[in-house]
Each structure stands twice: as structure tokens, then as C-alpha cells.
Amino acid sequence: MSSPSKSGQWIHVGTVDRLDESGAAITFDIDQSRFLGGFVIKRGDQVYAYVNRCPHNGSRLDWVPGELFDESGEHLICATHGAVFEPETGKCVGGPCINQALIPLAVQLKLQNIYVEVLPSLLS
Ligand code: FES
Secondary structure, three states, X not given: OOOOOOOOEEEEEEEHHHOOOOOOOEEEXXXXXXXXXXXXXXXXXXXXXXXXXXXXXXXXXXXXXXOOEOXXXXXXXXXXXXXXXXXXXXXXXEOOOOOOEOOEEOEEEEOOEEEEEEOHHHHO
């Protein structure tokens, strides 16, 4: 979880009770006109958010909204060509974009509410 910056816009994306260790995720829109979105996941006590865009060719990771983990539940997986990512870092550890990474988004929790920071650079 991160501190807010002065330049970002914080958006409410849901509540922590929608996330669990089995791989449940929350997806949300960042810029509907460009089909740009993000997702939030929970690992242990930590909540992570990323732009839902694969570094390989820019596809969303999920075919089915909110289904982002592989069968093992250990890695995020891109449904297009199978790149796998570490949930805690967003780093690609297998597939066509190995060693590239998802774009992380800052997260803040207030009580059970999850807020994600959208930087202006994502909206331009
Ligand atoms: S678009 Fe994600 S692996 Fe190709």
C-alpha cells in the first residue's frame, strides 16, 4: 500500500471483502474510451493493483473479467499468449514478455475500502 501523491486521482474500486487468497480480483475502468482498465488482487495481507494491460502487446490479461490467476493460483496469467507474472511485483517470469512488468498502481485502504491512484500519464 502506498501514500497518495499530489498529482494522481484516487478512485474507489471496491471493498477488501471481495478479494481472497483463492485469486478473486476486482477489475475497474480507468479510461473507457481507450478500453483501459486495472485490477486489484490480494496476497497475504497486501493488496496490489496493476493496469490491466499485458506488456507483450497491450491486451487485457483476462478473458473473463476478474479471472487473472493461473491454475496453480500462484501467478497472474495473460489469456492471450500465456505470459505469467508475479502477483507481488508484476514482473513477467515466463512467456513472450519475460522480464518486462505490469504497470503498478498505488493502493490505499481506508477501513475496508480500496482506493487506487490513477496518474495523469495513464489518461493521456
Ligand atoms: S498479449 Fe499477453 S502474452 Fe501476448
